Amino acid sequence: MDLNKFNIDAPRWDQSTFIGRLKHFFNITDPRTVLLSNGRLDEAKSLVEKCRAGTVPPGTTEEQLHYAKKLYDSAFHPDTGDRMNLIGRMSFQVPGGMAITGFMLQFYRTVPAVVFWQWVNQSFNALVNYTNRNAASPITPTQIGVAYLTATSTALATAVGLNLYTKKAPPLVARWVPFAAVAAANCVNIPMMRQQEVLNGITVMDENDNKLGCSRKAAVKGITQVVISRVAMAAPGMIILPIIMERLEKYPLMQRIKFLHAPMQVMMVGVFLIFMVPAACSLFPQRCSIAVSKLEPELRESIQERYGNTLEYVYFNKGL
Incomplete structure (x- = not known):
């Protein structure tokens, strides 16, 4: 060859x-x-x-x-060709995510611990979201700051509020509070960090990568898929692992080695993430498509003037 x-x-x-x-x-x-x-x-x-x-x-x-x-x-980065910062790469999701998630699941009982680990997690998520954004839509430092503060506040409010609300709930329910906070924050963090795509649209192309214009509806579809993927990435470890730990901690041996609980959870989260990071990224194609009929009227008319009715779908990079 x-x-x-x-x-x-x-x-x-x-x-x-x-x-x-x-x-x-x-x-x-x-x-x-x-x-x-x-x-x-x-x-x-x-x-x-x-x-x-x-x-x-x-x-x-x-x-x-x-x-x-x-x-x-x-x-x-697939759009710019620039080397991404190490912590923001999807290949760092396993080592970074396993440490942060493991400690969130272990230290969920006190408000200070909840606040600290949710803040660490949202700082990590903000960097990952910024690194994997669609680079054709620039974002200002002010917008980055607002996105970060909004997502962090959402996560903290959800986590602290649920933590206080579940004081009298079964222990397992309290263990699921970190996942609720992470899911809520992802629904805020990702759209906020990529707000320029929603406001100004994202570049859409034909099947040969010829640029056709910018679409806000395509941006909304891509960001929605990313939010679903990120929640799915965290779900198995943060839902199943608390059930496992709740049962294991009843054994006398586990009660004698409480200092090992956090390292154990970190390692078990790593096992989940090894599979869930690629699986969650695979839920939707990265080269996303949207029907021309669902685009904004002015963009749809522009495409039809150029292609007639021969082009049914346009494509764009949804990011990760």
């Missing part, structure tokens, strides 16, 4: 199926990639760019190209 004609941007797996997307996201959310140096990541980017230009270095194998693309997708 002539690797100079190799289409490195063509998905390795079929992105129209859940299984194909799952394989793709298992690949690019691999937490081991966060251990690589910036120099190694830049080498991967250089090889990807050379392949795009049709100048693959002699001796390069197809597998090396696939691995370079894996590193590129894990560390560089």
